[in-house]
Amino acid sequence: SSGINAEYGVPRKTKTFVEQTMRERESGVRMHRQFQHDLYKLRLTTAQHFVQALQKKMTPVSVSSSAPLKIAANVQGIGPMFRLTIEVMNTSSSVPIMGAYIMLVTNETLYVLEKCYIALPLLVPGLSYTVNVMVRCTSEQGVTDSINVFVYVKGRSAAALTAQIDMPASEAMIVG
Secondary structure: OOOOOOOOOOOOOOOOHHHHHHHHHHHHHHHHHHHHHHHHHHHHHHHHHHHHHHOOOOOEEEOOOOOEEEEEEEEEEEEEEEEEEEEEEEEOOOOOOOEEEEHHHHHHHEEEEOOEEEEEEEOOOOOEEEEEEEEEOOOOOOOEEEEEEEEOOOOOOOOEEEEEEEEEHHHHHHHO
């Protein structure tokens, strides 16, 4: 009960604290304008990068209404063998997608892929399709790179989706 009424000593205001408070009071409007300016620049840069990602199809969700797809990828393992798990989903509400396939592209001097071309079955709306690919790192210097995943639909020249998977360093190379 004595803790409820106990008084705590509040430290005295230091000279530095008082000077900083005065500075903030005098230039508060300028500081707020600078903050707003920086926030607008951040929003503009974010929007520009988002537009670039859409133009390069580097988003995990397709913006095409004729091939509405979503992709997710996961890398498992500590090396030199990795399992790359790719999940593709048709996000359409009613239209299945036929003739879709995955192409994997990487630096062949660093990685050996179990398969580079994977034909996908009929993509039923709302269902996820998972594909596993074994990847072997051949670099002994601990150098890493990325694997590009392209999802194509037959009859189209451009990829419906693109993803870039940054591979982790092979632990066997780091330890050894």
